[in-house]
Amino acid sequence: MLMPCPFNGPVSGRTKDRLMATFNVLILGSGGREHALAWSITRSPLLGKLYIAPGNPGTEEFGENINLTPGRFDGPEPWFEALSKLISEKGIDLTVVGPEQPLVDGVTDYLEARGHKVFGPSKDAARLEGSKTFAKWLMHKYKIPTAESTSFSGETVLDDLEGWIRIDNQQWPVVIKADGLAAGKGVFICRNKNEALDHLRRIREDETLRKAATRVIVEEFMEGEEASLFAITDGRNARMLLSAQDHKRIGEGDTGLNTGGMGAYAPAPVVDKRMLSFIEDSILYPTLGAMQLEGYPYRGVLYLGLMITEEGPKVVEYNCRFGDPECQVLLPAMKSDLLEVMMATVNFELETVDVTMSDEHFCGVVMASGGYPEAYTKGAEISGVDRVSGDAVVFHSGTRLEDGKLYTNGGRVLTVVASGPDLKQAISNCYSEVDKITFDKAYYRRDIGAKGLNRS
Ligand code: AMP
Numbered sequence: 217m218l219m220p221c222p223f224n225g226p227v228s229g230r231t232k233d234r235l236m237a238t239f240n241v242l243i244l245g246s247g248g249r250e251h252a253l254a255w256s257i258t259r260s261p262l263l264g265k266l267y268i269a270p271g272n273p274g275t276e277e278f279g280e281n282i283n284l285t286p287g288r289f290d291g292p293e294p295w296f297e298a299l300s301k302l303i304s305e306k307g308i309d310l311t312v313v314g315p316e317q318p319l320v321d322g323v324t325d326y327l328e329a330r331g332h333k334v335f336g337p338s339k340d341a342a343r344l345e346g347s348k349t350f351a352k353w354l355m356h357k358y359k360i361p362t363a364e365s366t367s368f369s370g371e372t373v374l375d376d377l378e379g380w381i382r383i384d385n386q387q388w389p390v391v392i393k394a395d396g397l398a399a400g401k402g403v404f405i406c407r408n409k410n411e412a413l414d415h416l417r418r419i420r421e422d423e424t425l426r427k428a429a430t431r432v433i434v435e436e437f438m439e440g441e442e443a444s445l446f447a448i449t450d451g452r453n454a455r456m457l458l459s460a461q462d463h464k465r466i467g468e469g470d471t472g473l474n475t476g477g478m479g480a481y482a483p484a485p486v487v488d489k490r491m492l493s494f495i496e497d498s499i500l501y502p503t504l505g506a507m508q509l510e511g512y513p514y515r516g517v518l519y520l521g522l523m524i525t526e527e528g529p530k531v532v533e534y535n536c537r538f539g540d541p542e543c544q545v546l547l548p549a550m551k552s553d554l555l556e557v558m559m560a561t562v563n564f565e566l567e568t569v570d571v572t573m574s575d576e577h578f579c580g581v582v583m584a585s586g587g588y589p590e591a592y593t594k595g596a597e598i599s600g601v602d603r604v605s606g607d608a609v610v611f612h613s614g615t616r617l618e619d620g621k622l623y624t625n626g627g628r629v630l631t632v633v634a635s636g637p638d639l640k641q642a643i644s645n646c647y648s649e650v651d652k653i654t655f656d657k658a659y660y661r662r663d664i665g666a667k668g669l670n671r672s
């Protein structure tokens with residue numbers, strides 16, 4: 217049975233009238249973001265059959281999970297080949313790539329060269345996320361506001377960095393960033409020389425970090441409030457979704473270790489209408505234009521990680537895919553047909569579709585296994601998901617289904633999303649549903665959205 221669609225009612229029939237065809241879709245990934253993508257795409261009258269590789273127990277409600285897990289650092293070719301074969305066998309018309317690694321590895325280029333349509337940027341364009349030095353270079357060249365920075369590269373990169381750290385009278389704090397993807401572990405905020413040396417030691421000792429740190433950036437620390445903005449673009453046109461705010465730290469009041477994200481809400485009042493239009497003019501379109509001019513037109517979803525500073529919004533980072541958990545609150549807020557928008561994107565026809573977002577407010581709370589982001593145990597039985605109101609949605613991340621029972625199977629377990637006419641009501645509706653779900657050592661932050669409430 218399909219989950220009810222509590223937020224926006226049925227998708228308009230406009231698309232159906234215009235395009236009578238239906239499309240088979242494959243989503244790559246297995247987290248809450250991919251569950252939200254499946255949830256949203258399933259509402260489209262344009263959908264034929266949906267596949268998710270590898271998916272999770274939540275995505276299985278909407279389509280067929282395929283046991284094909286994206287390869288990682290050991291080289292993409294064998295699984296790209298398996299993927300291409302799967303796409304041909306199943307007659308898939310569109311592949312939607314959830315996570316960044318396959319995009320940075322070049323999955324789009326590989327599949328497009330074999331005649332498949334892919335929602336997600338090319339390998340060159342995905343360098344906006346895959347190489348922080350590339351992103352910095354682009355921003356500096358095209359005067360896109362971001363933190364001042366210095367970069368190190370070459371065989372002696374880490375020794376050179378150490379030399380820089382040891383110079384007397386450096387200005388602290390600074391942010392040290394490994395160039396490449398590092399599973400969220402490559403950014404270090406250093407308040408003083410000792411912390412910087414500590415982080416340098418961590419980079420030297422950790423193989424993933426060392427591989428990501430063939431180049432390193434040292435960046436000015438920016439004060440302000442963070443916000444995430446997402447634009448879907450075919451390279452020429454772009455459609456903005458709502459602004460959102462993630463909560464990256466494990467503890468309430470933004471304390472403790474960094475995580476994949478403990479909750480999100482949208483829209484974020486720190487980005488008001490004027491700010492939004494300023495960001496479009498000073499960051500979004502200059503970035504897309506720059507990519508076009510450099511010969512790497514960007515197609516897919518572009519995620520702007522921003523710091524709203526006293527001097528205005530500045531780019532903290534670009535990501536080449538939807539954020540998790542931002543995706544879980546943004547897609548329920550989308551009134552337009554996501555599949556229609558994605559098809560228009562891959563066909564370079566985005567100017568023919570509008571993206572309309574709800575006027576409501578959305579809150580998503582991540583429930584995690586106690587101990588996360590450090591050691592945690594798996595296998596606790598989850599109860600109460602069936603008691604969640606039809607006005608909310610539960611997106612799975614780290615869950616496992618066995619004999620009809622649901623168990624925890626990861627650090628971030630699920631995201632509960634609810635809406636309301638204002639942020640306060642959205643938050644309250646969301647926590648009422650969270651309180652119905654229990655599992656041993658369940659942990660979640662109680663203050664998701666609080667920053668937005670203070671501001672509004
Ligand atoms: P990133 O992986 O680049 O998103 O960085 C992770 C987190 O580190 C960001 O969400 C920010 O909270 C923080 N951060 C990164 N760069 C800076 C900066 N230059 N100033 C302040 N905070 C930063």
Ligand code: GLY
Nearest residue numbers: 462477539540541
């Ligand atoms: N929400 C942060 C991320 O997806 O990287």
